[in-house]
Amino acid sequence: MIPPTAPAPASRITRPKGPLVISIEDVVKLYQMGSETIHALRGVSLQIHRNEYLAIMGPSGSGKSTLMNMLGCLDTPTSGRYEFTGKNVAAMEDDELAAIRNREIGFVFQTFNLLPRADALRNVELPLVYAGMPAAERRVQAARSLTDVGLGNRIHHKPNELSGGQRQRVAIARALVNNPSIILADEPTGNLDSQTGEEIMALFDQLYERGNTIIVVTHEEDIARHARRIIRLHDGLIARDEAA
Amino acid sequence: MTRIAYELTESVRIAFEQLRAHKMRSLLTALGVIIGIVAVTLMGMAIAGMNTSFENSLAMLGNDILYVQKWKWGPIEDWWNYANRPPVRPEQAKALNRIIEATPNSELAIAVPMLARSASVKVGENSVSGVTLYGTTGDYSQVLNADFRDGRLFTDTEADASRSVCVIGCDVADALFPGHPALDQTVEVRSHRFRVIGVLARQGSFLGLFSLDNQMFIPIGAFEKFFGGRNSPNAYIQVKVKDKARIQQAAEELIGAMRRVRGQLPGERDNFSVNQQEAFKEQLDPIERGIALAGLFITGLALFVGAIGIMNITFVSVKERTKEIGTRKALGARRRSILLQFLVESVSVSLIGGLAGIAVATALSIAIKYTMPGLPVESSPALLAIGLLVSAGTGVAAGFAPAWGASRLDPVVALRYE
Numbered sequence: 001m002i003p004p005t006a007p008a009p010a011s012r013i014t015r016p017k018g019p020l021v022i023s024i025e026d027v028v029k030l031y032q033m034g035s036e037t038i039h040a041l042r043g044v045s046l047q048i049h050r051n052e053y054l055a056i057m058g059p060s061g062s063g064k065s066t067l068m069n070m071l072g073c074l075d076t077p078t079s080g081r082y083e084f085t086g087k088n089v090a091a092m093e094d095d096e097l098a099a100i101r102n103r104e105i106g107f108v109f110q111t112f113n114l115l116p117r118a119d120a121l122r123n124v125e126l127p128l129v130y131a132g133m134p135a136a137e138r139r140v141q142a143a144r145s146l147t148d149v150g151l152g153n154r155i156h157h158k159p160n161e162l163s164g165g166q167r168q169r170v171a172i173a174r175a176l177v178n179n180p181s182i183i184l185a186d187e188p189t190g191n192l193d194s195q196t197g198e199e200i201m202a203l204f205d206q207l208y209e210r211g212n213t214i215i216v217v218t219h220e221e222d223i224a225r226h227a228r229r230i231i232r233l234h235d236g237l238i239a240r241d242e243a244a
Numbered sequence: 245m246t247r248i249a250y251e252l253t254e255s256v257r258i259a260f261e262q263l264r265a266h267k268m269r270s271l272l273t274a275l276g277v278i279i280g281i282v283a284v285t286l287m288g289m290a291i292a293g294m295n296t297s298f299e300n301s302l303a304m305l306g307n308d309i310l311y312v313q314k315w316k317w318g319p320i321e322d323w324w325n326y327a328n329r330p331p332v333r334p335e336q337a338k339a340l341n342r343i344i345e346a347t348p349n350s351e352l353a354i355a356v357p358m359l360a361r362s363a364s365v366k367v368g369e370n371s372v373s374g375v376t377l378y379g380t381t382g383d384y385s386q387v388l389n390a391d392f393r394d395g396r397l398f399t400d401t402e403a404d405a406s407r408s409v410c411v412i413g414c415d416v417a418d419a420l421f422p423g424h425p426a427l428d429q430t431v432e433v434r435s436h437r438f439r440v441i442g443v444l445a446r447q448g449s450f451l452g453l454f455s456l457d458n459q460m461f462i463p464i465g466a467f468e469k470f471f472g473g474r475n476s477p478n479a480y481i482q483v484k485v486k487d488k489a490r491i492q493q494a495a496e497e498l499i500g501a502m503r504r505v506r507g508q509l510p511g512e513r514d515n516f517s518v519n520q521q522e523a524f525k526e527q528l529d530p531i532e533r534g535i536a537l538a539g540l541f542i543t544g545l546a547l548f549v550g551a552i553g554i555m556n557i558t559f560v561s562v563k564e565r566t567k568e569i570g571t572r573k574a575l576g577a578r579r580r581s582i583l584l585q586f587l588v589e590s591v592s593v594s595l596i597g598g599l600a601g602i603a604v605a606t607a608l609s610i611a612i613k614y615t616m617p618g619l620p621v622e623s624s625p626a627l628l629a630i631g632l633l634v635s636a637g638t639g640v641a642a643g644f645a646p647a648w649g650a651s652r653l654d655p656v657v658a659l660r661y662e
Binding site: 094117135 | 246247250251253254261265567568570571572573574575576577578579580581654655656659
């Protein structure tokens with residue numbers, strides 16, 4: 001079910017779904033803004049399996065960011081159930097959530113969020129530091145991850161010596177380095193020109209085809225079209241959940 | 245456990261990257277700690293130095309010598325009780341020695357009479373004033389706490405015959421006979437001539453107050469003949485004890501013996517004092533405590549200001565790097581990791597301050613040693629270790645609040661921070 005406006009990629013593989021990774025049921029998230037209560041999510045239910053390539057779309061204020069924070073275990077729901085690979089995230093403490101994020105989730109941010117004074121290798125190593133991996137192993141794995149995103153020859157460059165696209169590749173290498181269950185990208189092309197954005201999305205496509213599970217949060221149709229499934233949020237509810 | 249080690253190395257790395265990135269800011273922040281540590285280290289050095297020079301001075305007095313005198317050492321409030329005491333007389337030393345010999349297992353070794361006065365010593369046109377002139381016996385060799393550079397002390401025979409011979413301190417010898425040996429030369433005191441038969445080796449000064457190299461010794465008979473002093477209130481008796489560990493028992497025995505010599509009745513108060521170096525120590529203790537207290541106050545104040553500086557800069561650092569904290573948390577940093585990171589940063593600043601402070605204090609102490617040799621300062625590894633510990637502690641205390649705040653940041657809020 002490809003929209004007629006989208007140029008069909010030359011070879012578009014859709015991998016068979018794997019086991020259940022994320023299961024959200026009737027999740028509500030309230031924020032207190034002064035005296036006002038904001039209903040960011042009003043009851044969202046969603047299941048995400050391994051080997052999915054998912055886009056979450058919606059205008060600003062639709063609860064998109066809140067849902068992403070929830071999926072990324074950065075935040076817990078006010079009510080409702082959230083299970084990550086069978087574990088009840090809703091009841092977890094800060095440090096348990098940190099451990100889940102460290103092992104299971106690879107983050108890619110719109111603003112890259114690299115450490116400015118560390119070279120590419122050290123940036124990519126960071127999740128492994130928090131995972132408690134010895135330095136020598138860390139370096140090997142980080143270098144491999146950088147090679148996987150095509151930056152094998154840039155591992156000792158600092159962020160300010162790299163182009164925007166290269167910085168985002170470093171961030172993607174960092175997201176991949178721990179072999180996470182899902183990669184969660186928040187507007188990954190938002191700070192890039194359209195051509196570089198396309199290159200980054202092509203990289204995500206490759207990663208998907210190599211067996212990664214990818215969730216992209218975006219407000220751009222062109223970007224969302226790379227995914228195999230699009231979830232559209234509106235006013236804190238899922239308006240549509242469709243194949244792309 | 246290994247994870248903490250990795251996080252710690254990572255934290256140290258980040259801390260030093262931060263310091264390098266903000267050199268001026270870090271230096272200014274460390275300044276408070278530097279001043280505090282310089283204060284604490286210098287104070288410690290001064291106290292240690294005072295102690296050592298005091299111990300050295302006491303050693304000159306001899307820690308196995310008791311002094312029988314009219315006045316006691318240390319503060320005297322009831323001076324009228326002392327003023328009417330009879331003077332200590334040289335022949336009482338002989339009486340004491342007889343008692344000592346007759347006492348089986350006496351704690352006392354020997355009693356030596358001493359007469360003293362200030363004098364000017366002349367050789368031709370050269371003269372040295374303010375020399376302490378002592379009259380004593382040949383037994384003085386047993387209580388003398390110094391070596392001879394040249395010659396010897398007079399013998400009992402020479403002393404008994406009141407021969408005009410003398411032993412002089414090295415400063416006197418060097419002043420009167422610059423560049424050539426003093427031995428067998430003649431010096432004059434109030435136109436009485438004495439042949440130099442011994443020169444003492446350098447001893448230094450007592451508490452930096454008076455020189456022990458500015459002395460002259462003559463036979464006690466000659467002293468009495470030329471300068472009088474039989475009834476001098478400055479006469480005293482030095483008594484050497486056999487075992488300095490039992491000096492208290494020796495002092496008690498000496499008091500008993502002296503009462504016998506004086507023929508004092510039971511119940512009558514001692515009309516003499518038996519002094520020992522302990523009296524000086526008791527006087528120094530409160531001075532030392534005072535210095536330590538004042539120093540502690542100044543140091544505490546300086547360190548407090550330094551700590552506030554570090555706390556402030558750590559708060560700024562946390563604020564500046566809120567987004568980085570969010571990123572780290574998203575990548576799996578626990579609260580502890582973030583806490584550790586900022587604590588290591590604040591401790592690094594204060595440790596660098598501490599190291600710099602120790603370096604400055606050491607340099608100052610060396611400078612003081614060379615420019616003002618009289619001022620006692622003494623450094624020790626323990627003191628430097630304390631300085632480092634204090635600075636590290638300051639870093640932890642100052643960094644804890646901001647680091648704790650950072651570790652509690654909500655990752656969602658922190659990531660959104662611009």
